[in-house]
Amino acid sequence: MPTRFVRTTRSLAHDRGRRALLGFGAAALLLAAWLTWFLFGQVTVYEVSRQARLEVQQSAHPVAALVQSRIASNALVLGQEVRAGDLLIELDAQPDKLKLKEEQSRLETLLPRIHSLRKEVAALAQAAAREHAAAQAAAQGASSRTREAAAAVDFARENERRLREESAIGGVAQIEAVRAQSETLKLDAARDALAAEQRRLSTEAEARAFQQEAQVESLRRMILSMEGDAQAAESTIARLREEIDRHQVRAPVGGTIADVAALRTGAYVAAGQKLATVVPHGGLIIVGEFAPAAVLGRIRPGQAARLRLEGFPWAQYGMIDARVVRVAGEVRDGLVRVEFEPAAQDAPRLPLQHGLPGSIEVGIEQVSPAQLLMRAAGHFDMPAPAAVVREMAAQ
Incomplete structure (x- = not known):
């Protein structure tokens, strides 16, 4: 009687399980490799900012x-x-310009007047010096005449005394003695008159000197007042020019x-x-805005980054490599500013210019997939597997 499923029976008789063993072995190797990578492998953790842009090094x-x-x-x-x-x-700025013209005209009239008054003061000073010299000469002349009159008075008195003595002994007539006395009195009066004239000349010279000094002082006060007005005009002119310049x-x-x-x-x-807005010339930098928790203590100068520009698909145009150069220490508008220095442009088709937006990713650390899984599960970072193996070997 023929047997059913002859071929199946024959195949089962010849099957010794090699293929199954090879499959199980390959699966075990793959699982071991995956576990090794999962525990000991390293992957890069990136922080991404979608608020990135290109800017010139100097702010706009x-x-x-x-x-x-x-x-x-x-x-x-x-x-x-x-x-x-x-x-x-x-x-x-027409009102300010008209006021400026008015102040300039005022200053132009003040300066010549000040110059003229200064010349007048100098002329008065020279006249006073010459008049003082003339007064001194007149006083010297009056003093000389006074001394001359005094000498004549002394001579007349001596002559009167001698005539009186001779008249007493009968040497001369009495009238001669009286005449000598009269001459003495006349010369004495002339001397007094000359002395009074000398005092008058001195007093008049002093009075003229005081008048000239008062006149000079009045002119000097006028000069000071005009100089103050000129300085005020100059200050007003400077202020008006600054105000016009502000326009x-x-x-x-x-x-x-x-x-x-x-x-x-x-x-x-x-x-x-x-x-x-004026954008200055200069090199370009990349600026990214990150959440404070993603930046502070995690992003540091020197870390590598990559920029993807919006409007230029990275698969076609590529990405721009960069590195962190500066990290702000203060939060502004809820974000932290990070500045990057782009590397030499390796995607020449990208038209780099100020204001281009994009997104940037920064590699902040290397961790194992197991650590990433634990973080995703909401646990703290577990120790690195290599450290755990070393501890177990030490025990």
């Missing part, structure tokens, strides 16, 4: 109006290359105008209103 400078006024002229053109100090917008909006740095407000000539702007 906003251009704002310093005063409230009307736009008189506007030379802003988007993309224009400017140098530091170039005039971009001129605001209306001229100039480029703070050299660079490219990257943003322009839509303002026409005649439009009014407020003080502090942003009118444009």
